[in-house]
Amino acid sequence: MKTSKFYLSTLREAPSEAVIASHKLMLRAGITRKLGNGLYTYLPLGVRSLYKLEQIIREELDESGALEFKSTVIVPGEIWKESGRWETMGPQMLKAKNRGEQDMVVSPTAEEAYTAIVRDGLDSYKQLPVNLYQINTKYRDEIRPRYGVMRGREFIMMDAYSMHATQESLDETYEEYAKAYHKIFKRLGLKIIPVKADSGAMGGSGSEEFMVESPIGDDTLIICPKCGYAANAEKAACAQDNPPSVKTDAAPEEVATPNVFSIEDMEKFFNASPKTFIKALIYKATNCALDLTKVPGCEKWERVKDPAGDYYPTAFFCVLIRGDLDANEAKLAGLVKASEVELAEPEEVVAMSGASHGFVGPRKVNCPIIADLSIMTAKEDGTFEAQIHDAIAGAGKDGFHVKHIEPGRDFVPYMAADVRLAKEGDKCACCGETFYQKKGNELGHIFKLGQKYTKSMKVTFLAENGKPATPTMGCYGIGVDRTLASIIEANNDDHGIIWPMTVAPFQVCIVPIRYEGAMKEEADKIYEALKAAGIEVLLDDRNERPGVKFADMELIGIPLRITVGDKNLPNVEFKPRSAEKAELVPASEAAKKAEEFVKAELARLNG
Template identity: 65%
Template sequence: MKASNFIIWTLREAPNDAVIASHQLMMRAGLIRKLGNGLYSYMPMGLKAFRKVEKIIREELDRAGMLEMKPTVIQPGEIWKESGRWEKMGPEMLKPQNRGGQDMVVSPTAEEAFTALVRDALDSYKQLPFTLYQINTKYRDEIRPRYGVMRGREFTMMDAYSFDKDQTDLDESYNKAAAAYRRIFKRMGLDTISVRADTGAMGGSGSEEFMVESEVGDDTLILCPGCKYAANVEKAACKDDVALDANGKPQVATTAAVEEIPTPNVRTIEELSEFLKTTPQAFIKTLIYKVENPGVELEGDFVAVCIRGDLDVNEAKLCALLKASSVELAEEADVVRITDAPVGFAGPVNLKKAQVIADKTVMTMHDAVTGGLKKDVHFIHVEPGRDFTPFMTADVRVVKPGDICPECGGTFYSKKGNELGHIFKLGTKYTQSMNVTYLDVSGKPVTPVMGCYGIGVDRTLASIIEGHHDDKGIIWPMSVAPFQVAVIPIMYKDKMKEVADKLYDELTAAGIEVILDDRNERPGVKFTDSELLGYPIRIVVGDKNLPNVELKLRTADAPELVPADQAAAKAIEIVRSELDKLNG
């Protein structure tokens, strides 16, 4: 490709709303352009890299025996009502109506569509197992889109769905997908971490995410240096610990009755600790949550969640426990109505208007302090199990660095990361609710089990840039570079043109993706653009060096002089060697 026939729209400065490196560089390099809030279009240079990411994904999924298909982006609302997710998906899912007044959905995900399509075709156990996939457009009306294509409203996802006879076969499909993911990300030059994850709105049981470390990551990863334990903080569990008293010794049960004490203008755990001359571990913190679309039977829309005073509630764990579409802290008016007290004085003792959910740590506490359900009042000498009985007891704590690994006893540390891929064992969540069956060997109808496997294509591309750049621009891994080699004549005329054209022809004939920068621009502009655009290899043809040319790797500090008649062969060798490393 000659640059004069291509669009190279680079910018000196990134837009003000671009705050992370990948967003800034994608805008400056002209890979994407913003059309609206959370809506980005790929320009020709960006689309070339995007297609390479797609190509690697396709190759590895095909290698794993998966079959590509293309369902519609617009889906009938009826199938979402069948699955039970019509209400649970929340306002992020667009629900237009067609001219006949029928509810429709702009696909935010594709479990329902694939399940409905398989339901109409699956008859016999002889057809199983199989895995179908798509690479298609999605839309989620994110309340706060940010970071360019890293978290946009419209995006491209690879979704794969396996259909198996039983759990054993599902495990095999799941493991094949996980292996394919590892190959995919390795080929793109991404060093991913596989972590245990929450299944969220997708449902199911086993789940893991493929994360890439990033200082601007949306997710917190909990990691153990002593073993391979790795989990998203939403899912992470730690070894149970014992609550300590003010002297640092295990709390001891009391026979004293619950007693009210005045605590004027003392609301927070920190204020209480100072007021009562004790530590946060002495307190049972009670938070009122509103629950949307719970999958367990509750007496109302609100629950009271109790947790030790030095800990925080993990809302993802709480949401999963209640099988709800979402949970959120109650408004002040609801807290006052439920507790008959201002915010800051909620407690589980004598609470009548909300069911109590206790974190496991609470049930090991003794002689505790709680809110007194009155303004400026707290209870002391509270014994969980004696003075209140939770409706549910479960692990709903946020795990933090310094907590203890439940598997090896190591001390956790944390890192930030971005999710690139997510795999789930869905089980029969969708096939059962949507009445999908097959006939087994005895002719009996059986519900197949499903797995779900997703990769965010846009997010993966942005993450490659986030992890491969310097202060001059992008540093593409060879496998996803829009062009692998740039041939740059200082001036596109005379002997320089002749040499540049010959290099271009030799590289193209060898299957190398090369751009010849024949633009009528100053050399400095061409060099700056080549570094910003991140071409892995740059060959500069100038009068002063002929019959030699300058060959420079994007990762090198300085170029080397190479005879012009050997430059193409050297570049070809480098390209193939780099691809072999990534593909090996």
Template identity: 40%
Template sequence: MRASRFFISTLKEAPADAEIISHQLMMRAGMIKRLGSGIYTYMPMGLRVIRKVENIVREEMNRAGAIELLMPLVQPAELWQETGRWDKMGPELMRVKDRHGRDFAIQPTSEEVITDVVRSEIKSYKKLPVNFYHIQTKFRDERRPRFGLMRGREFTMKDAYSFDRDVAGMQQSYQVMYDAYVRIFNRFGLQFRAVAADNGAIGGSGSHEFHVIADTGEDALVYCPQSDYAANMEAAEALAPTGVRAAASADLVKTATPGKSKCEDVAALLGLPLAATVKSIVLAVDSEEDDKTATQIWLLLLRGDHELNEVKATKVPGLANFRFASEAEIVDHFGTPPGYLGPVGPRKPVKIVADRTVVAMSDFVCGANEPGFHYTGANWERDIAEPLVADLRNVVAGDPSPDGKGDLAIQRGIEVGHVFQLGTRYSQDMQATYLDETGKPQLMQMGCYGIGVTRILGAAIEQNFDDKGIIWPASIAPFEVVLCPMGYDRSEAVKAETDRLYQELLDAGVDAILDDRGERPGAMFADWELIGVPHRIVIGERGLKDGKLEYQGRRDAEATSVPPADMAVFMKARLAA
């Protein structure tokens, strides 16, 4: 590719609405152009990156035995109604009507469509297992689209769906896809981590998220440096403290804490460590009884220095559909607004659930259910009945690893892939069955596997950039090599050597671009450093007289001199490395 025949449009400054570095750099490098909130045009430079990501994904999916098809962007509401997701998805699901008033969804994912395809096409165990995938536009009507391609409304995703005869087959298909994902992310050239995750709204029995490691990542990844344990924060188990709970050694005393509604402030006032306090979180669960709404109030207790894990809370029996209680409900049950709540003598009965850490505490501080007062010296059994116990909190660095092989550490990551064991979540609702060897119908066991193709771009940049711009891994860079001739339009020697080397690189299969725009060296170098092409070759008259060309990797502090005749071989070796 010659730059004069390509479209290059760089900016010195990022638009004001570009919030994070990947959004800023993609806009400045001319890779995307904003059309509307969370909707972008992929410009030629950015599209080249997307296509390279897609090609790697496609090659590895094919290698893993998945079969490509293409499902429609617009899907009939009837399929979504079969699984109940037409209502459950909420406003993120973009709903439209055709001219006849029929309801359709603009797909955010394709479980329903692929299950409909398979239930109509596959009737016998002899045709299983099978795995279909496609790379297709998705749309999710995010409430607050932000961060460019990281959280846009329209995006490209690869989603695959496996169908098996039994659980063992599903688990085998899952492992094949997991291994394929590892190869994909290795080929991207990105530092990543696969972590155990919660299935969430998609349903099923088990899953792993694939995260690109980046300090700017939204997600906290929990791992054990001494073992293979890894999970996202939602799924990471906080083990119960070991040993026997200490016996009560202090009296229960109502202590004045005027204006101190936070555990941090109460601990400071009393001269106690924050870990000696207990925080109260009030939840509510609504249910329909005799055409009336009944509400059950729950009190969740965590140590003052810990944070509630809402996903874990939904696992407590009875709390699957919880909401946070209103202030009026809190006052009605505890006699005080939030800030002074506690488990000792609430005004009305509530269900109490204590985190594993809290139930191991003694002589702790908690709210006294009276404005301006807390209890000190609170203890289980003596002052409060033993509660229901559950893992309710986020883990913290230094907690023991659930596998018993060390302590936990935490790093930031950007989720770019997710693999799920769905089981019969969709085949049950849509009656996707096959006939087994005895002629009896059996539900198919499903798995699904997604990669955010366009999100990879943002994640890769968040991991690879400097003050000059993007630093693409060679495998997904818009171009692998850029040739920067000094005076291409003025020097016959420079032009001849540049054209010769350019053709030699193309013949060797190197994805090179020749910058023949006639730009000044400073402007030319700044463009390519911003765009992030990982390898640069400079051809100049002075170097040619000395029998040298200049090579510089995007991360290199200094250039390397290479004889012109050796440059193509040198470049191929660098790309192979």
């Protein structure tokens, strides 16, 4: 391709809204252009890299045994009502009505569509497993789209789904996807950190994220340097470090604390360690699927009947955790089977506890108590064992705290579970080593969904024993746009992008100082030789100053540049994009040397 036939649209400066490297460089290099808030168009240069990335994903998934399908982007709202997510998915789901007043959805994800499609043709266990993937457009109405395609509203995803007759079959496919992901990201030149993760709104049990380290990452990774344990902070568990404490027979004693609101205030007032405090927090849960009908305090809460499972649109819980620790809202949401949880509003806190935030206590609450493992643990017989004794907590009325609190004597929780936010400095539960943390971006995610969708959408098949059975499902995704942006984040310098050979829009560029005379003749010879060898080459035949041509080629990041100048002929400059200096090679050998360079780089990444 010659630049005179190609739409090359570079910018000297990035728009002020672009604050991260990939966003700046994708705009400056003419990879993308902004069409609207959170909406980006791929220009011809970007399309070439985008399609190469998609092809790598296709090749590895095809090799693993998955089959490609393509769902519609607009899907009937009815199937979302079947699954129970019509209301629970929240405002990020864009809904519409067609001219027949039928509810429609602009797909934010495709579990429902896949399940409905397979359900209609599934009769026998002999048809299972069904393992399909697609690379398709999605839309989520992000409240704050940012970082260009890293977090846009419309985006491209590879999402795959599998349906199985047995858990063992699901486990096998789950592992095949994990292997394929490692191969995909290796071919893209990305160093991936697989981490245990929260399943979030997708549901299910087993879940693993494929993260790339990034200073602007949305996720915090908790990592053990010794045994390799790695988890998203939303999921990470750590070793319990409850200090020794002695049970007391002293009765609870209220203490007036009119200006004591925070844990820091309590430390100063009581002259005690925060490890002796019980922190009580009132949380509001949205769309909670627990059955709380027999739990004191929940009798009057609204409970919605739904084919996918009854739920409470709003429920409240009092979380108890040691004073020096923080609650993990993602763990809590998963524990109470809610679409989200958040700290209750001040008036809700008073309604549920009789006191303002800061004075809430475990003895006087009107909602179920969830005790973190730093407070109590559950025993096999269904009872609880205290992990803290003689504690200090809120008294349940403003301006007062209470001393000599004994868990089990002074309160009994609804449940005890790990709702602690693990952090750097905590100890690994596997080997005891100290955790460290780093920021990361999620590029891929794999889930074991179980029967969440097949049950709610009434999918059945005739099992081997001749009886109807419900299949189990897996779900697997890769964010295509953010993977492309992450490649740029990991491969750039002050001059522009440094593409890995596997996804570069062109593999070689030829830059004649002037496209005339002997320079034109040699540039054309090299160009034709490379094309004949199957190398993707861009010949810069523009009537521009050499500095402009060099700056553009470095900005768009083509892995190898061959410069043809009259001062060096019969030699030409041979410069890999990542090299500091160019070397001179005979013009007659340049095409062959470039071909070898390209093939060696492809072999290194694809091998």
